[in-house]
Amino acid sequence: MTERPLVRMTGIGKRFGGVQACRDIDLTIAAGEVHALLGENGAGKSTLINILSGVITDYDGTIEVDGRPVSFGGPVDAQRAGIATIHQELDLVAGLSIAENMFLGREPRTRLGGVDIRRMRRQAAEHLRTLGADLDPRRLVGSLRVGEQQLVEIGRALSLDARVLIMDEPTAALADAEVERLFETIKELRRAGVGIVYISHRMAELEVIADRATVLRNGGLAGTVDPRTASRDEIIQLMVGRSVDALFGEGRNEPGKVLLDVRNLAVTPRRPTPGRTEPAGVDLTVRTGEIVGLAGLMGAGRTELLETLFGAGGSGRRSGQMTIDGRPYGPHGPRAALARGVAFVPEDRRGAGLMLEHSVAENVVLSALATLTTLGVVRRQAVRRTVAEQLTALAVKAASPAVAAATLSGGNQQKVVFAKQLLTQPRLLLLDEPTRGVDIGAKAEIYRLLHRLADAGMAILLASSELPELLSLCDRVVVLHRGRTVATLPRASATQQAILAAANGDDAKETR
Numbered sequence: 001m002t003e004r005p006l007v008r009m010t011g012i013g014k015r016f017g018g019v020q021a022c023r024d025i026d027l028t029i030a031a032g033e034v035h036a037l038l039g040e041n042g043a044g045k046s047t048l049i050n051i052l053s054g055v056i057t058d059y060d061g062t063i064e065v066d067g068r069p070v071s072f073g074g075p076v077d078a079q080r081a082g083i084a085t086i087h088q089e090l091d092l093v094a095g096l097s098i099a100e101n102m103f104l105g106r107e108p109r110t111r112l113g114g115v116d117i118r119r120m121r122r123q124a125a126e127h128l129r130t131l132g133a134d135l136d137p138r139r140l141v142g143s144l145r146v147g148e149q150q151l152v153e154i155g156r157a158l159s160l161d162a163r164v165l166i167m168d169e170p171t172a173a174l175a176d177a178e179v180e181r182l183f184e185t186i187k188e189l190r191r192a193g194v195g196i197v198y199i200s201h202r203m204a205e206l207e208v209i210a211d212r213a214t215v216l217r218n219g220g221l222a223g224t225v226d227p228r229t230a231s232r233d234e235i236i237q238l239m240v241g242r243s244v245d246a247l248f249g250e251g252r253n254e255p256g257k258v259l260l261d262v263r264n265l266a267v268t269p270r271r272p273t274p275g276r277t278e279p280a281g282v283d284l285t286v287r288t289g290e291i292v293g294l295a296g297l298m299g300a301g302r303t304e305l306l307e308t309l310f311g312a313g314g315s316g317r318r319s320g321q322m323t324i325d326g327r328p329y330g331p332h333g334p335r336a337a338l339a340r341g342v343a344f345v346p347e348d349r350r351g352a353g354l355m356l357e358h359s360v361a362e363n364v365v366l367s368a369l370a371t372l373t374t375l376g377v378v379r380r381q382a383v384r385r386t387v388a389e390q391l392t393a394l395a396v397k398a399a400s401p402a403v404a405a406a407t408l409s410g411g412n413q414q415k416v417v418f419a420k421q422l423l424t425q426p427r428l429l430l431l432d433e434p435t436r437g438v439d440i441g442a443k444a445e446i447y448r449l450l451h452r453l454a455d456a457g458m459a460i461l462l463a464s465s466e467l468p469e470l471l472s473l474c475d476r477v478v479v480l481h482r483g484r485t486v487a488t489l490p491r492a493s494a495t496q497q498a499i500l501a502a503a504n505g506d507d508a509k510e511t512r
């Protein structure tokens, strides 16, 4: 590139104890380009951008902005230099409103010096509308679903009017329609000369949006490619250093008898929570050995349904019928659900799934302590073996099982949540966006694992915003719209169009 880049990072290195997270990395960001950053879970992507965004201040190498060396003392310095970041793990304050979160620390002022609340709300609403999100800026962030929180985080970054915008998996929790809106926004920013760093594990997105892709492997630079001409295989080769076998395609066993039967399930909450879509007429069955997909737009009520099935949906009156194995089922809490062999991997790994300050090992075994305890004594040997087995099975990348879960990369945290639930040996496994933030190699591992579990007789109900994932993984797809089952599509008739049509509420089909 002849033009001087907006940002030039040279020889960047970072070590965490025994882990070399980044090693001698050079990266430039030009004005008006979308520069994708790729790599497996734990490759060092977030670390590199945490350095650029001033979150990590202690590192090797140099950073130049506009040809001038900079040394950020913290995120605010980076923002002042025109670098805005959407972090992988959302860092919003649950107890503050959307508008307060977006303008935290830089609230617009009235002439008298007070916070100009009305202007703040108006601007917040405008930024959200750009993204197609019709959210009341007065709402508390804690009441938002993960996807909505992600939109708030993106809106905040937009409001900074930055020249460099870093996006660490911005679409992980977004549904397809929101992704399209975001891409429109990104294209506008690109035309306006903003330099964009884009991290995503969704390969299809890169082909659409990225001008250039830099691939990291094990903390080092593996190569740079043009994502529009490079084949997926080439890119994956660079990422993992070998080719990944076909993601799917193994023959599946015939499903067995009905394990979970849900008829006309509805929940009337004691106090309605804005933004929640409670079940309002759900019909579905999951048989042993079957993988059933849950599709729907953001706000269709997929997460709320899974929570209800796990007894975690908050208080409210349930109506309709639920049975497991033909016996009535109506858990009053997760404990009751677990006792009936139901396990749940939630979408929000930081909130519900993980205890960040505890070790990886503790997180993994916690749910299975009962089976690893004899007469009240924890069998340490068994615990160590079980943890090691699970971490290997899921290829979790951690320095050791003793490190805090917080130190794992995002995708590896997701795998730990998964491992933890599997240890309860459930008969029915509920999964909410199980491969969110998981790299393509690990995704293949998880798909294979789900197939194995189903073949061994486990019933699996899985919500996903990624239609290709549902289509390739599931025996049937149940589509929700406003909390209701609007279609049940067997594998043969489940196409992208059919699912989308149903999800949008275009004439309901009943093909069960």
Ligand SMILES: Nc1ncnc2c1ncn2[C@@H]1O[C@H](COP(=O)(O)OP(=O)(O)OP(=O)(O)O)[C@@H](O)[C@H]1O
Binding pocket: 016, 017, 019, 020, 021, 039, 040, 041, 042, 043, 044, 045, 046, 047, 048, 088, 397, 398, 399, 406, 407, 408, 409, 410, 411, 412, 437, 439
């Ligand atoms: N604060 C920390 N303490 C210790 N180790 C860390 C810390 N942050 C990151 N690491 C380690 O550095 C390596 C790179 O992590 P990083 O988060 O940069 O990966 P990533 O490429 O963003 O992965 P993902 O796709 O899963 O988000 C990992 O091995 C991770 O465990």
Ligand SMILES: [Mg+2]
Binding pocket: 045, 046, 047, 088, 168, 409, 410, 411
């Ligand atoms: Mg990351």
